[in-house]
Amino acid sequence: MADLSKEPFNLIVAGVGGQGNVLLSAFIGMALVREGFTASVSDTFGVSQRGGSVTSHIRISRGVACSSLVLEGQADVILGMEPVETLRALGEFGNRAVITIVNPRPMQPTGGVSYPDLDEVRQAIIKLSARTMFVNATEEALEMGDPIYTNVILLGALAGADVLPVGREAMVEVLKARFPGALYDVNLSAFKKGEELIRDAAGIFS
Amino acid sequence: MASVIAADNPGAAVLLMGNEAVARGAIEAGIGVASAYPGSPTSEILPAIADVSGERDIYVEWSTNEKVALEVAAASSFAGIRSLAVMKQNGLNVALDFLVNLNMTGIGEGGMVVFVSDDPGAMTSGNEQDSRMAAKWFDNPLLEPENAHEAKEMVAWAFEFSESVNLPVIVRGVTRLCYTRGNVVLGDLPAGMRKKARFSDVWDMYNPTKSKFTATPSPVAHRLLHEKFEKAREILENAPFNRYSGPDNPELLIIATGVSAAYSAEAVDVLHLKERVGLLKMGALWPLPKKTILQWLSRTKNVLFVEEMDAFMEGSVMELWAGAGLHDGGIRFHGKCSGHFPPCNEQGADLVIKALTDILKIEHQLIDADYKREAAEYMRLVPNRPINMCAGCPHRATYWAIKNAIALDGRNGFVCGDIGCYAMGFGPPGFFQARTMHAMGSGTGVANGFGHLGRFGFDQPVIALSGDSTFYHAALPALVNAVYNRSNFTLLILDNGATAMTGFQPHPGTGVLATGEPAPVVDMEALCRATGAEVMVCDPFNLTETTQAILTMMKKNAGVRVIIMRHLCQLVKVKRKIAPRYSMRVEPEKCIGESCGCDRLCTRVFGCPGLMWDSRAGKAMIDEAICVGCGLCADVCPAGAIRKEEVH
Numbered sequence: 001m002a003d004l005s006k007e008p009f010n011l012i013v014a015g016v017g018g019q020g021n022v023l024l025s026a027f028i029g030m031a032l033v034r035e036g037f038t039a040s041v042s043d044t045f046g047v048s049q050r051g052g053s054v055t056s057h058i059r060i061s062r063g064v065a066c067s068s069l070v071l072e073g074q075a076d077v078i079l080g081m082e083p084v085e086t087l088r089a090l091g092e093f094g095n096r097a098v099i100t101i102v103n104p105r106p107m108q109p110t111g112g113v114s115y116p117d118l119d120e121v122r123q124a125i126i127k128l129s130a131r132t133m134f135v136n137a138t139e140e141a142l143e144m145g146d147p148i149y150t151n152v153i154l155l156g157a158l159a160g161a162d163v164l165p166v167g168r169e170a171m172v173e174v175l176k177a178r179f180p181g182a183l184y185d186v187n188l189s190a191f192k193k194g195e196e197l198i199r200d201a202a203g204i205f206s
Numbered sequence: 207m208a209s210v211i212a213a214d215n216p217g218a219a220v221l222l223m224g225n226e227a228v229a230r231g232a233i234e235a236g237i238g239v240a241s242a243y244p245g246s247p248t249s250e251i252l253p254a255i256a257d258v259s260g261e262r263d264i265y266v267e268w269s270t271n272e273k274v275a276l277e278v279a280a281a282s283s284f285a286g287i288r289s290l291a292v293m294k295q296n297g298l299n300v301a302l303d304f305l306v307n308l309n310m311t312g313i314g315e316g317g318m319v320v321f322v323s324d325d326p327g328a329m330t331s332g333n334e335q336d337s338r339m340a341a342k343w344f345d346n347p348l349l350e351p352e353n354a355h356e357a358k359e360m361v362a363w364a365f366e367f368s369e370s371v372n373l374p375v376i377v378r379g380v381t382r383l384c385y386t387r388g389n390v391v392l393g394d395l396p397a398g399m400r401k402k403a404r405f406s407d408v409w410d411m412y413n414p415t416k417s418k419f420t421a422t423p424s425p426v427a428h429r430l431l432h433e434k435f436e437k438a439r440e441i442l443e444n445a446p447f448n449r450y451s452g453p454d455n456p457e458l459l460i461i462a463t464g465v466s467a468a469y470s471a472e473a474v475d476v477l478h479l480k481e482r483v484g485l486l487k488m489g490a491l492w493p494l495p496k497k498t499i500l501q502w503l504s505r506t507k508n509v510l511f512v513e514e515m516d517a518f519m520e521g522s523v524m525e526l527w528a529g530a531g532l533h534d535g536g537i538r539f540h541g542k543c544s545g546h547f548p549p550c551n552e553q554g555a556d557l558v559i560k561a562l563t564d565i566l567k568i569e570h571q572l573i574d575a576d577y578k579r580e581a582a583e584y585m586r587l588v589p590n591r592p593i594n595m596c597a598g599c600p601h602r603a604t605y606w607a608i609k610n611a612i613a614l615d616g617r618n619g620f621v622c623g624d625i626g627c628y629a630m631g632f633g634p635p636g637f638f639q640a641r642t643m644h645a646m647g648s649g650t651g652v653a654n655g656f657g658h659l660g661r662f663g664f665d666q667p668v669i670a671l672s673g674d675s676t677f678y679h680a681a682l683p684a685l686v687n688a689v690y691n692r693s694n695f696t697l698l699i700l701d702n703g704a705t706a707m708t709g710f711q712p713h714p715g716t717g718v719l720a721t722g723e724p725a726p727v728v729d730m731e732a733l734c735r736a737t738g739a740e741v742m743v744c745d746p747f748n749l750t751e752t753t754q755a756i757l758t759m760m761k762k763n764a765g766v767r768v769i770i771m772r773h774l775c776q777l778v779k780v781k782r783k784i785a786p787r788y789s790m791r792v793e794p795e796k797c798i799g800e801s802c803g804c805d806r807l808c809t810r811v812f813g814c815p816g817l818m819w820d821s822r823a824g825k826a827m828i829d830e831a832i833c834v835g836c837g838l839c840a841d842v843c844p845a846g847a848i849r850k851e852e853v854h
């Protein structure tokens with residue numbers, strides 16, 4: 001488990017409404033509070049239930065709570081649930097030291113807006129991050145039978161990446177408290193899948 | 207899972223959303239009644255209380271609108287039981303007529319808190335407003351918390367305060383407070399028997415003005431209100447929510463309210479200004495604690511106000527300073543008046559840093575300019591992500607039918623829109639069909655007016671929209687008005703079985719209470735028929751029939767016609783585990799892409815998120831992670847390339 005290397009430590013979770021980013025961020029926050037940290041978890045979103053950009057700001061400190069929003073250029077880690085949203089978050093919160101974990105499956109915008117060339121987006125993410133790890137979370141979730149598991153797979157990946165001051169035990173406890181019985185089992189296996197994926201994801205350094 | 211809101215574990219730190227913290231504060235204060243109309247950013251408060259209403263013996267209700275919610279809560283306070291009413295900024299406007307009379311009578315022996323949240327940046331609203339102005343306008347006590355923990359403490363404290371001044375207390379939130387999760391330290395839950403509710407006011411036939419709960423005679427009541435207000439001011443001078451940190455004589459004094467206090471503290475920290483800048487964090491705002499403020503004004507020559515939306519403190523403190531005759535002291539005021547902050551939108555610590563560096567003339571480089579330049583170049587790759595209705599949303603079907611019916615009718619018909627997910631109909635999700643959109647129920651109200659303009663040559667057919675919950679909230683009086691006054695329009699009630707946009711809350715037509723218990727169904731169709739309007743019911747997913755129905759109703763061109771568009775919200779279907787009806791696929795040989803002549807009707811115009819344009823193949827495709835198998839796009843594709851197959 002990493003120490004609280006700086007205060008506040010800033011994690012950005014970037015995705016599209018409907019991907020489960022809000023719940024994922026709440027889980028991280030609950031795990032942090034369980035471990036005695038002061039957490040602030042705040043989502044910025046559009047009006048739509050689904051399909052708009054959603055960015056969660058997770059700020060970790062000890063003692064006094066910090067304000068809700070990460071300052072421009074001040075993310076320590078970016079967890080991108082979608083490539084274009086990851087790049088958008090890098091533009092706003094990125095810096096030379098930022099570590100980025102990305103689910104590489106694109107979510108198409110609607111309303112006739114076209115998606116940029118995916119390879120170009122990937123290259124830009126790598127360029128703007130100190131280290132990038134790709135985790136095929138949606139693909140794995142579909143293989144498990146439901147894209148709903150994407151966020152818990154990414155939670156596992158985040159735990160496995162060892163970049164936060166909170167470890168797997170607290171996160172698993174949160175899942176246990178949240179999901180009853182069989183639901184817990186399937187979510188735990190999603191979580192473990194994420195840990196596996198990140199182990200195999202060679203970090204790409206810019 | 208047991209609700210953390212009701213955990214009897216004093217001293218424990220838990221992660222709660224601001225809204226949950228408000229609920230917990232009310233529960234710790236021992237409320238007996240909570241009422242609300244759903245409205246983001248406050249929608250989660252009532253459900254959090256409803257979850258524990260059994261074990262904590264609390265009556266909760268989703269009221270049909272905010273005015274009724276406030277009246278329900280007030281009656282409880284009149285009878286000595288503490289009550290909470292919850293609403294968003296627009297809801298306060300609906301409830302105001304009662305509130306401006308309620309503070310005249312007072313609330314009796316049960317404390318009463320009105321939690322109102324504003325929405326800087328209009329993230330979940332059609333408007334921005336600063337509800338704090340209402341407190342100043344009609345003399346109502348006002349508090350504003352900084353974070354989730356303080357929200358809990360403040361709401362609990364507000365009940366005591368309310369009882370000691372016999373007035374309802376407004377606690378004002380903003381979206382960032384309501385939707386930020388933070389550490390909250392739980393307090394004690396009330397123990398022991400709840401007291402008996404009793405309305406103890408006795409009417410005296412020889413002195414009919416004796417009742418405490420009539421707002422007349424108003425000159426007397428108004429004078430008494432101002433007397434109470436001075437008592438309230440004394441209490442707020444010592445309230446635990448106004449705190450100063452910084453040097454004894456700061457070079458610059460920041461006066462910040464609510465979440466802006468946290469942004470200000472962070473800015474001072476980042477700029478290492480703790481020795482030079484003082485921060486007066488204000489949580490108890492109105493009646494203005496004059497002594498506290500004057501004491502700090504006398505120690506500085508520079509003041510910066512940090513608050514979201516209007517210059518509430520800024521204006522009030524400047525008035526106080528002018529009135530106190532202290533202007534010889536030569537303070538320079540900064541804030542909205544100096545252009546450092548806009549009167550709109552959300553504002554974070556970045557903006558406070560900018561203001562401080564400008565006022566104090568200091569250099570600060572927070573971000574690496576090289577990196578920023580490089581990143582900015584890549585931002586050309588990042589497209590906007592327009593808001594949209596969900597895959598399988600019945601509103602998309604309704605708007606498609608409306609668009610076609612209006613085109614077939616050919617008389618430049620148009621739609622008066624309303625508030626809900628279908629408000630997105632002013633843009634691409636509703637094919638730009640909604641042309642007016644204001645307040646709850648206003649689609650029907652405005653259509654009333656258009657329906658009388660025939661005498662001035664107006665000849666366009668008018669369609670009003672109302673959601674199901676919106677119908678009970680505010681469209682019903684407008685419908686009655688329309689029939690009574692012989693207006694001329696077609697009302698479409700989009701009945702998707704829930705108050706969908708705010709989180710699927712039940713309403714009088716759903717047969718379910720806030721607690722999940724069964725309720726009588728207030729039959730929307732029967733209500734509409736009882737007004738005398740012509741009524742029919744359609745399933746918008748039967749596109750041809752629905753289009754024809756709208757067209758027929760438009761062509762009648764007299765009286766009030768109602769079509770209830772009945773189809774369950776797709777997200778509610780998911781919650782109820784209703785399986786997809788169809789499995790969908792695109793037959794690649796039939797999809798002829800750009801050469802079709804339809805100009806990508808499916809992905810460019812129809813725009814369901816479950817349909818993608820594969821630019822390499824030049825064909826449409828189904829995104830199986832998003833498609834919910836509603837089957838609608840199969841009816842839209844002119845080439846018949848999108849196929850639906852019934853799932854068994």
